[in-house]
Amino acid sequence: MKEAMFWDGSRCNLCPRRCIIPEEGVGVCKVRKNENGTLYSLNYGKLTAVHVDPIEKKPLFHFYPGSEILSIGSSGCNFMCKNCQNWEISQRFVDTEFTPPEKIVEMAKPYGMIAFTYNEPTVFYEYAYDVAKLAKKRGLKTVWVSNGYINDEPLKKIAKYLDAANIDFKGFNNRVWMELVGGVKLDTFLDRLKAWAKTKIHLELTYLIIPNWNDKDIEPAVKWIKDNVGDVPLHFSRYFPMYKLMEKPTPIQTLKHAYEIGKKYLSYVYVGNAPELDLENTYCPKCGELVIKRYGYIVESSLKDGKCPKCGEKIATA
Template sequence: MDVGEVEVPYQRRDGDRIICEICPVHCRLKEGQAGLCRGRAVVDGRLLATNYGQLVALHLDPIEKKPLYHVFPGSRIWSAGPNGCNLFCRWCQNCDISQHTALTRFMEPDELSEYAMTRGSVGLAYTYTEPLIWYETVRDTAPRISAKGGINVLVTNGYVDEEPLRALAPWIDAANVDLKFMDEEYYHKYTGGELEVVQRSIRILHEEGVHVEVTHLMVTGITDAIDQVKRLADWVAGVNPDIPLHLSRYFPHHRWHEPPTPVGTLLQAKEEAERRLSFVYLGNLLLENGSNTICPDCGSVAVRRSGG
């Protein structure tokens, strides 16, 4: 396919600019300009998906690594993502491929969907950076994987406009959404995103029948306050108390150099969240019972995982 043929499906013109309407950044681009995510550009008067089919990473991972704990436990899934992001988290754990230009390889949706069903994989996870800046590739690949009996998984920051998300949702089987803050001011200051938009995305995915799990990275000194975890768990429970919540341990990276999240803080956060939610897990931490799935009715171990 000629990449030059792939136009961004959600856009509008305003004078000499074209406004991208995939995510709420709404980049206003003139001829020759690229968007914040580096995945779109105006070329010869058209807003094109310049990252179409371009993979910055392709790996076969345990599905628990996404993390998804309630979808085909113990299975493996091919995982791919684009180069770039529409947020700028100061502690980004994948900054080398999300915040900086990196080498990519091209795969057509037909080729990628075929590859996704090899080596015992259950499907394809769109992940590593922000898959929704890769909207056109996901849109064209996901139906092909569904037709082959595979599953499509989004691992996303949830910073996307409503119409594109609803259009994509019928092809998505499961999603893990990163809910970074429960404070609108901090959300914008430290990531460039908006809490309300991410919450809306979680609600939409749940409403559309997508299996949803939520991740919260416990960044030392900024997102690890127990009061914030309480508010986050309360909000998730308001959508559905059976939505799994992953509280992940932070390690210094990118532009944030505070020490790793104290284990005691993670344990306290898990205890508080479990007062509100049926399934709470600790990530990036090998700890007894931190990753096991416990039956909420009888209290027995339903799924035992490494480190649990």
């Protein structure tokens, strides 16, 4: 265990839940424990996954497209999503052998990048912070794949060591947040997303479209994103039954409609988990030229110095 950051007495101040954790108890995340009046991170260095992934898997389409990235995850989460695909590690503490930050940074050197992913990185904040800080010293890029639910102080502290983030946008109604995510208010999440938008971190958003939950709020959601976050890449994703949620998969027509709505407001819109639609390519927002072709995780780019080869428009890529 390692003493946690951002706590006061029995209250954890890492995320907006601000759990009051009783003696020998843990927070909603399952991985922050009160022991003898001190808050500890149970999952410091306790990794459940270490893999090399395509950067597109995060998904990030505008941050070093075609690259590979060392990806690490631990256990626990401050959300309780009924459709979580990684529920076996997110909804409990998983005790594993300790991996020092130095080892992860050394492993990442051939790829030049590290992603904090698989489970919510906010709940293994102390470890992610130490890894990210060391990674920046070694000239590596860092990526945060997250629900975005983190308080201002910890976000500001780690933001200077992060280069890119993909944030999940669960929906634009309170029912999604209270019932599907678990006891979270929409306005609180929107406030957190605004905080992310104020950082210098490259942002992309993912919107998993779940029938009967968030498929009726797509246009107001996208408009809010454009007005409050900016013209960021948006990844719609097809839902399939998972964990405790057994709704039918997202209809293809719903995905097509979402794509059309997204393109009304944003320059870069994609649809994932639906290869039959072929909507994961990048097109020049000015002339419509195909500039990055994607076949699954195979990427072919025709960019010339980051610009469209046809009209010279600057394409938003790191």
